[in-house]
Every structure is written in structure tokens, then in C-alpha cells.
Amino acid sequence: MSDQQRPILEVDQLSVTYGPFHAVKNVSFTVQPGEIFGLLGPNGAGKTSTLSAVEGLLKPQGGRISVAGYSVLEQPRHAKANMGVQLQSTSFQAELNVSEIIRLFAGIYGLELTAEQVQEKLKEINLQDSAGKRFGQLSGGQQQRVSLVISTIHDPKLVLLDEPTTGLDPQSRRQLWDRIEAIRAKGHAVLLTTHSMEEAEAVCDRIAIIDHGQVIAIDTPEALIAAHRHDPDVISVSRKGKITLEDVFIGLTGRAVRS
Numbered sequence: 001m002s003d004q005q006r007p008i009l010e011v012d013q014l015s016v017t018y019g020p021f022h023a024v025k026n027v028s029f030t031v032q033p034g035e036i037f038g039l040l041g042p043n044g045a046g047k048t049s050t051l052s053a054v055e056g057l058l059k060p061q062g063g064r065i066s067v068a069g070y071s072v073l074e075q076p077r078h079a080k081a082n083m084g085v086q087l088q089s090t091s092f093q094a095e096l097n098v099s100e101i102i103r104l105f106a107g108i109y110g111l112e113l114t115a116e117q118v119q120e121k122l123k124e125i126n127l128q129d130s131a132g133k134r135f136g137q138l139s140g141g142q143q144q145r146v147s148l149v150i151s152t153i154h155d156p157k158l159v160l161l162d163e164p165t166t167g168l169d170p171q172s173r174r175q176l177w178d179r180i181e182a183i184r185a186k187g188h189a190v191l192l193t194t195h196s197m198e199e200a201e202a203v204c205d206r207i208a209i210i211d212h213g214q215v216i217a218i219d220t221p222e223a224l225i226a227a228h229r230h231d232p233d234v235i236s237v238s239r240k241g242k243i244t245l246e247d248v249f250i251g252l253t254g255r256a257v258r259s
């Protein structure tokens, strides 16, 4: 199999438990080069647990995960070298300035960036005038942008994003979508979680809907809408006569708010 055909991420029969609680049950999916793949699901469905297992942050109870052909469990260093993880803003030292933080994280990946290279990175996210600002002084949207730059600083084949655009204004969200699409344009892959059906429709090539720890549907957003547009449960939640991905999502996962 050539590299182009081999999935960048393979998740096979993943199970995650917390004590007696089974949070992820035999979840399987693959993400191909040049693909943006979305994990969707109600609160508590198991999305972050799945992502954490891919990142190697928690040890699954069962199943196999490989990144760029490397097993996350057995070859964690190789697997991790091929993935970039968007950290929460709380992971960054608020007292360091933006340029220091970018340099620090580049250093972790063995990269030494010149001042010009740091400036170039900041220019990509319209923060060229903020190099000397403390991270804690940036707005939430600006912090998200810095965080995405850091997660892709070593040019990883797989980028993992947990709700990357939550809390962003429409302009910042669009800019982030552009950057996510730029990762795809390079032939790399993105796995993201989102509660925004609009985001899933706009940027994801394929999505998996997870409910109670299990994958209940997996396909392109368009194919999911086409396959379920005549389901009575989907029609009953639709508004203004148009079936959206959100209607399909609620039709499949139910109206009940999760505890």
C-alpha cells in the first residue's frame, strides 16, 4: 500500500473505561491523508476520551490506534512525533510573551526558530504586532490562533483539535477554518471535535456521530443528510422544511439533554 492510500490515523475497536464506567465502546474509524474528520456527539458521548486515547494521554482498555503507521501504545514516540495537539490556553505560561511561547514549543520538537521565522508564523495569523505581548493579554480568539500555530509547528501529519472554534467570533472562526483547510491542502489530516453542525458541514469531509460511547453513523455530511432525510424522527425535528445535518444529528441521538 502506498503512503497516499494508507490512513494517517487508524482507530480499531477502541474501548475506554473509567473504573466500572464504559465511556468508549469498540469505536473504529480511519482518517485519510488530506481529510478533515469530525467527531460529533452530545455532551458525554465519548469524543474527548477518544481524542485523549489517540494522543496517548490515557491507556485504553482495549483496541488499537496507529498514527502514520506507528502504534500509539507500542511506539508512542514515533506516533507522537507525527501528531500535533491543540493545547488549551491554560497550558501556556501566561507571563511569557507570544514569541517566547512559540520558541519554547518549537524547542520541544527540536526546532530552533529565528526571530524572522517566529515573525513569519505570527504574520500567518495576523498577530505580527503582538510578538512582545504576554500570552495572558491576548483575547480568547488570539490565544486559539497561537495555539493552532504551536500544534502545527513541527508540520505533523495528523492534527488533533478539541472544539477548536468554541467561543470564537465569525471572523476568527472563518480564519481558523482556513488554517484547518490549509493543513488538508498539504495532504495532512485533521481530527476535530465540534458541537457546531455548521462547522461540520462547512469543513469536515467525513464525520462520525458518537452516542453513549458508540459510533452510530459515519459518512460525509451530505451522504448522512441524503440517507436520513426521510426518517420520521429527522423530519419531526426539522425546521422551515429544510433537512440539515443538525436535524439528522438530533433525529439519530434524540432530543433529550444529557446529564
Ligand SMILES: Nc1ncnc2c1ncn2[C@@H]1O[C@H](COP(=O)(O)OP(=O)(O)OP(=O)(O)O)[C@@H](O)[C@H]1O
Binding pocket: 018, 021, 023, 041, 042, 043, 044, 045, 046, 047, 048, 049, 050
Ligand atoms: N476522568 C474521568 N473519570 C470518570 N469519568 C470520566 C472521566 N472523563 C470522562 N468521563 C466520563 O466519560 C464520558 C465521556 O466523556 P467525554 O469527555 O469523553 O465526552 P465528550 O463527548 O467529550 O463530552 P462533551 O461534549 O461534554 O465535551 C462522560 O460520561 C464523562 O462523565
